[in-house]
Amino acid sequence: MVLEKIDECGMIEKYLHSQGALLYEEKRFDEAIVFFQKAIELDDQPYSHYHLDLIYKELTEFDKALQEITRAIRMNPSVPEYYYERSVVWQLKGDLNKAARDYKRAVKIDDNYCRIALIRSSATIVNLTFPDLAQQSCPILSCPAYCCHFTGEPLRHGVYIGAGKLYAIRKFLSKKGLQEDGFMKRLPYKGEDHLSRLVPPNYILKEHGNRFVYYPGRRAHFLDRVALKDLPKGRDYQTLMWINEKASPCGFLNEKRCLIHSVGDETGLDSCKRFFCMTGFVFLVLEHLGVVNKTQLQPKTIGELNRIAVESLLILSKTISGSAKPDEMHVSQKERLKRDINTLFSPS
Ligand code: SF4
Ligand code: SF4
Helix, strand or coil: CCCCCCCCCCHHHHHHHHHHHHHHHCCCHHHHHHHHHHHHHHCCCHHHHHHHHHHHHHCCCHHHHHHHHHHHHHHCCCCHHHHHHHHHHHHHHCCHHHHHHHHHHHHHHCHHHHHHHHHHHHHHHHHHHCCCCCCCCCCCCCCCCHHHEECCCHHHHCCCECHHHHHHHHHHHHHCCCCHHHCEEEEECCCCHHHHHHCCHHHCEEECCEEEEEEECECCCCCCHHHHCCCCCCCCCCCCCCCCCCCEEECCEECCEECCCCCCCCCCCHHHHHCCCHHHHHHHHHHHCCCCCHHHHCCCCHHHHHHHHHHHHHHHHHHHHCCCCCCCCCHHHHHHHHHHHHHHHCCC
């Protein structure tokens, strides 16, 4: 692979990183290290150092692990995972003072880190119980649609536009007298190996003898400071690295709603439909169970909902664990769940 330049959309770095992550999952650590190092050579990102730390920790090379995780912290000091992870490595190395110091730093940034193992195991239970839950849109209206904000091109985050939707979007834009290039971008495809591996073939579209991958463009403003204070977490309570002060909104985002959601026969774009943050997903499950409704969610800020979602997750996973058929709860269990969750909505 030629690595002389960063490609316009960061797709080579994404390919190298994702290959490294795959090899890491398969415990092929030596090969994974090579891919992460190549990714870093091309575009030095803290998450690649974090992954290298995880590998060196597995290999019990704790000094190297510390070097990598410290580099990740220097590059992005606001990620609690990194301090938490370093505290684990210090502990393995036998330095309990430094382990305690890093643990306190993680908790200072996000106090949920003092019960992170419980939150993550609860998230696993809820995620496994409702794997296919999907609905038209996220039930939370007070969110500034964080998940429609991206650092780097949306293409890099797997947001592609298929042929049917592209046709419908073009018709919609032309009807409104809007220019296509203000909303969409396209990446030429000339059979590049990394693109063939990353982009599903049905998203490589032929046009006038050439091939392209279409994806939404971004608008030129960023999340404001107030919004940045209430960033939600991922489904396993991980930091969503691509939603930060450098993230800008998808070109199709208009007043917190997706302009093209119902355009054409397909609703939304596949990748957008698949994504839910932890807060969105927890309330989606609770709404599905008939435990909360949109009217309750509406007056709450996203910051409040993030907090209620974590508490609800813990209650929900406990109820599921005590249920014979987790997604078909007994009426009395559902009633108790409803009562407990509703208490979280009452002013304290
Ligand atoms: S296409 Fe719509 S749902 Fe997807 S990121 Fe853009 S605005 Fe959000
Ligand atoms: S899924 Fe999460 S980030 Fe996206 S709109 Fe819903 S609450 Fe906001």
